Amino acid sequence: MPRCAGVPRGFRRISRNTLDYVTSCRLPTPWAIFELHAFLEPETGKEHLAMTLGGVDDGQPVLARIHSECLTGDVMFSQRCDCGAQLESSLRHIAARGRGVLLYLRQEGRGIGLLNKLRAYRLQEQGVDTVEANERLGFPADLRRYDLCVPMLAHLGIRQLRLMTNSPRKIELLRAAGVDVVERIPLIVNRNPFNAAYLDTKAAKLGHWL
Structure with a gap:
C-alpha cells in the first residue's frame, strides 16, 4: 500500500490492521510526566495516541483507560457528558x-x-435522548471499534489490563479482539443538571454500570 503524502520514512508498521507507530515524547501534565506515543492509521488518516507512565512492559496487569475522543468534553469542558471528567x-x-x-x-x-x-x-435539545439522536441521523447507537487497541498494546508490551470503565460493551469488544481484561475498575464521576439524562440513558439503553 502506498504511503500517505507527507508521511516521512522511518514509520514502523506494527500490525496487519495497517497501523503505524510514529514517535514518542515526554508529556508533562499536572499529575505526572507521561510518555506520549503516536500512531497513524493510514487508511483513515486518524492519529491515535497512548500515554504511559512507569514500566508497563513487565507482564503484570496494567491500570488502563481506553478513551474515545470527545472534543467538547475533553477540551471545551462541556458538562453535557462525563468524558472530560473521566x-x-x-x-x-x-x-x-x-x-x-x-x-x-x-x-x-x-x-x-x-x-x-x-x-x-x-x-437532544428537541427532546430525544443520546441513543435516539444517533439513530435519527442514520447511525447505530455506538460505532466505536477497539481492534486497533491490540497492536497499540502489543507495541507497548502490555499483555493484561485492569480497565477503568463503566461499559460492558467495551469489555466485550476488547476481549473479542484478543485483549486480556483481567479486572474492571469503576470510573464514576459527578453528575450535574446537564448530563443527568445522558447518564441515565447510558445506563438504561447502553447497559453502563452507573
Missing part, C-alpha cells in the same frame, strides 16, 4: 499508582464524528 480522573488514578496506560482513540461522538455529534446534540 479523562482527568483516569490520569489522576494512573499518576497516583505510578504506572498505567491511557489509549486515546480518535472516534469522536461514539464514532459518528464531531459534526454529526453536534447535530445529535441539537436533536
Whole structure:
C-alpha cells in the first residue's frame, strides 16, 4: 500500500490492521510526566495516541483507560457528558499508582464524528435522548471499534489490563479482539443538571454500570 503524502520514512508498521507507530515524547501534565506515543492509521488518516507512565512492559496487569475522543468534553469542558471528567480522573488514578496506560482513540461522538455529534446534540435539545439522536441521523447507537487497541498494546508490551470503565460493551469488544481484561475498575464521576439524562440513558439503553 502506498504511503500517505507527507508521511516521512522511518514509520514502523506494527500490525496487519495497517497501523503505524510514529514517535514518542515526554508529556508533562499536572499529575505526572507521561510518555506520549503516536500512531497513524493510514487508511483513515486518524492519529491515535497512548500515554504511559512507569514500566508497563513487565507482564503484570496494567491500570488502563481506553478513551474515545470527545472534543467538547475533553477540551471545551462541556458538562453535557462525563468524558472530560473521566479523562482527568483516569490520569489522576494512573499518576497516583505510578504506572498505567491511557489509549486515546480518535472516534469522536461514539464514532459518528464531531459534526454529526453536534447535530445529535441539537436533536437532544428537541427532546430525544443520546441513543435516539444517533439513530435519527442514520447511525447505530455506538460505532466505536477497539481492534486497533491490540497492536497499540502489543507495541507497548502490555499483555493484561485492569480497565477503568463503566461499559460492558467495551469489555466485550476488547476481549473479542484478543485483549486480556483481567479486572474492571469503576470510573464514576459527578453528575450535574446537564448530563443527568445522558447518564441515565447510558445506563438504561447502553447497559453502563452507573
